[in-house]
Amino acid sequence: MKLEGKVVIITGGAGGLGKESSFLFASEGAQVVVADYHERSAEETAREVNGVGLGVDVSKRDQVERMVSEVIQQFGKIDILINNAGITMDSTLVKMTQDQWDTVISINQTGVFHCTQAVIPHMIKEGFGRIINTSSIVGRMGNFGQTNYAASKAAVIAMTQTWAKELGRKGITVNAVAPGFIMTPMTEKMPEKVLQGMKEKVSLQRLGTPRDIANAYLFLASNESSYINGAVIPVDGGLSI
Ligand code: NAI
Numbered sequence: 001m002k003l004e005g006k007v008v009i010i011t012g013g014a015g016g017l018g019k020e021s022s023f024l025f026a027s028e029g030a031q032v033v034v035a036d037y038h039e040r041s042a043e044e045t046a047r048e049v050n051g052v053g054l055g056v057d058v059s060k061r062d063q064v065e066r067m068v069s070e071v072i073q074q075f076g077k078i079d080i081l082i083n084n085a086g087i088t089m090d091s092t093l094v095k096m097t098q099d100q101w102d103t104v105i106s107i108n109q110t111g112v113f114h115c116t117q118a119v120i121p122h123m124i125k126e127g128f129g130r131i132i133n134t135s136s137i138v139g140r141m142g143n144f145g146q147t148n149y150a151a152s153k154a155a156v157i158a159m160t161q162t163w164a165k166e167l168g169r170k171g172i173t174v175n176a177v178a179p180g181f182i183m184t185p186m187t188e189k190m191p192e193k194v195l196q197g198m199k200e201k202v203s204l205q206r207l208g209t210p211r212d213i214a215n216a217y218l219f220l221a222s223n224e225s226s227y228i229n230g231a232v233i234p235v236d237g238g239l240s241i
Pocket of ligand 1: 018
């Protein structure tokens, strides 16, 4: 068991990537806190992994602080935070509304800031921590119709590198995973023709599975990655090369 006795918060833990990660982390011995905007789904997933489900909107600072105090009250520490919650609200630059911009930035970017800032004092106290942020290949490459999303995911990379520099000396590593195109409820909304076009661009000729990403999260959470800090690991089947 790679995570025996570790306490992990997975934001967006009831979604495609988060749920799979909750299962994998629990199977490696972690106590999993499934933190999701959809409280009922969070509780359902938590029941399946013998963990704790909490409803939280990561864009709301007070809700994030409440979530962290509940976890500390219950477990006394937080070893691993996976900043996985994220949304898309696509539109070309010409058509993008202020609300589409603000909403995506407040969840994908400010949400990562809120959660990390809230857990860090507890990790510093323990002299140990693993922060794993979910970026995206579009944070480096941009993508048609995703000004807001690509900007938020580029910010995630910048925060990852900044925090790695600030927190390494405290025993905390901060890394990011940059998924390519993964089959989850987020991508299932896309037309079949678009999905087929994506597969053809991937050198492995297939879309990723949630397990492909969960495996990368697990690696970054485990002792095997203890000398990796500030890295952004693409998990994209070769799409970005
Ligand atoms: P998903 O839509 O299946 O799951 C996202 C989860 O986040 C949902 O359960 C949702 O309720 C939760 N969530 C949304 N807003 C929230 C908020 N304000 N506070 C707390 N929870 C909130 O999406 P998926 O595919 O599992 O994505 C997970 C992460 O991976 C996201 O950050 C996404 O941007 C990123 N990603 C996904 C890719 C893909 O192809 N599926 C590609 C690249 C990155």
